[in-house]
Amino acid sequence: MISLNPSPSNQPLEPGTNLIAHLAASPRPAIIHYAEEGRTELSGRVAVNWATKMTHLIDSYGIAEPDEMLVDLPLTWRSLALMLGVAWTATTCSSDQDEAAAILTDQPGHYLSVEAELFVTHRDEVDAALVDVDDEVLSHADQALLPVPDIIGNAQTTQQPSKHVETHSSGVVIRASKQRLDAATWWAIIDAWRRTQPVVLVEDIDDAQLERIITTERLD
Secondary structure: OOEOOOOOOOOOOOOOEOHHHHHHHOOOEEEEEEEOOEEEEEEHHHHHHHHHHHHHHHHHOOOOOOOEEEEEOEOOHHHHHHHHHHHHOOOEEOOOOOOOOEEEEOOHHHOOOOOOEEEEOOOOOOOOOOEEHHHHHHHOOOOOOOOOOOHHHHHOOOOOOOOOEEEEOOEEEEEOOOOEOOHHHHHHHHHHHHOOOOEEEEOOOOHHHHHHHHHHOOOO
8 A cells, every 4th residue: 555654754765655746745856867968957846747747658558557568778867757657657567578568668679570569768750650758748747647556665676786876875876878777777766766865877977077976966
């Protein structure tokens, strides 16, 4: 059962607590992305708005629990917000493209032979036969209609993230270049959010630049 009662501010949310409500009310940024084009920051409320729209988009194509959905994405602020929407739908995350009812990816060419509905993001041009997420998601409402599942409990895994994930006392830093979103990384992200901490994505930086970011974002 989902609990709407907030946990004490110095304690992480337990499985079963409403992570969506927690993020929407959080005073701290949910996602910070340092890329070549600059710094992008999403508050918890904005991340939830993106996720809400994504739930409506997925639902509009008839994808719903207990369908399986495969997610194959790079690590960007948009990927994290869209993945939050996928987690909200309570569809089962699949690693088998032949079993998945839908696939969310930036690499549609890898999946053209499967029967799944292809949701495509991070592409300037998308074939008309596929779902152009970055275009279509914006037309959907940001008022939540779906109940919130146990996003925290569903994300928990014993898999350990690779060295590109660094946990600090006040947030998580992820070296995002050439990395893909996987179960262990997703749990590190959810674990940060349930602690009211930001997830900081960084690209193509050296150790000195990373230290400046950690100091600027007050992660230690």
